[in-house]
Amino acid sequence: MTSKPTALWVRLWPVYVILIGLGLALSQGWHEYLTLDSLSANAVSLDAMVRENFLIVFALYILVYAAATTFMVPGSALTIAGGFLFGLVLGTPATVIGATIGASILFFASKTSIGAVLRDVAGPFIEKMRAGFAENPVSYMFALRLIPIFPFAAVNIAPGLLGAKYSDYLLTTFFGIIPGTLAYSWIGAAVKGTLLEGGTPDISSLAANFVPAFLALGLVSLLPVAYKKFFPRKVPA
Template sequence: MTNPTDPETKTKDRKGLLWRYLPIATLAAGLVAFLTLGLHEYLTFETLKANRAELLDFVGRHLALATLIYVTCYAVSVAFSIPGGAVLTITGGFLFGLTTGTLATVIGATVGATGLFLAARLAFGEVLHKKAGKTIQKMEAGFRENAFNYLLVLRLIPLFPFWLVNLAPALLGVTLRTYVIATFIGIIPGTFVYTSIGNGLGAIFERGETPDLAIIFEPAILIPIVGLALLALLPIAYKKIKARKHNPAETEPSHDEPSHP
């Protein structure tokens, strides 16, 4: 039997804690360094406009390499929760066009989100699960039961911070497979909207204008996306209605059984 006070055991425990928290600590430190150095100030349309000729020339001569660099940069920005995702997405549309830009962005965002998910799950998932009370455990079970649909809704509706939707499932015990598939599918509509803006960014620059990042909240765009989110909720609603029909006693308040002679 291992003695918890044994020096060798303590050393192993410390190493285990180090490896558990190292990934998430690295991501947090990277974000702090990025903001402290002021690098986010270069993630603007002004920077893109000033360097567009060189960027387009590089993409034209090295399309595969440029696409790989873009996907990698996008994945890193998402994993480190660096602000400016909309600017990057529009840049992808400007450099690669609607189809390639959308696909490259979705792949990069999914890879980066998965990295953050795994780091958060490794650091906090098991600890929170052990310390969670019955109420939290019940919430976890309810979320996991319909994890794909709930995640799809969170990804589709552009009201929730992307970094928050990346972290929360890791703390609620969502499986990696469900997380990756729901993320990949759920971010496609919003990505398509911003990439399409980037596809016409050259004309916007020529007019001396700046892209409207709030366009996704226009009714003509937001309503169809919300409609998709509601469709994702339908299976959950159906399952709950079906469960109530088969188990009506579970939805009614309990009463004391009458005594029998």
């Protein structure tokens, strides 16, 4: 006996959870703390808030990041905020989890009636990606995460439209975004460290904390070069 397909509104339950969490954050004004100016001005109070309400703040940050990814909002500043709030060790996985959840929602949405709308977003890039997917989907999706040659939103949407397996998509998304997330989270952690020490967020006063972060960002920027050298046939066209 063939089971009845699950209704679309049921399959989109993760979107509802994210919207509820996002609505709570907005109603409380917590989103205002995620700008660099606000982070700088409230470093001590934010540090205390995270320590006193860690699980709540951590979960809400993941929900906000997932929502931002789902609605295709650029996430560099938010990634830095994650490093600022939770430090490098915890900020990195929080961002990776949030981004992966948001990307997964877009993946599944692309396979529903919403896919027609999403195709308009990724349309200009889909044909450029098709050959790479046909050759080696896993390697190609991992390359797309490491090499920012296409917009992040398009890379989140295109695999579902091109028939990628979710297990492969999940694996390459989660691990592929770690290097970039690590670098940006390090910057946020460096800013927080300096502010809590009584410094100000300028290059000279942040030098000691920023050197490792800038080195990490530099290494990430070299990933495309290294990938092209070792995997010349699988680089995005």
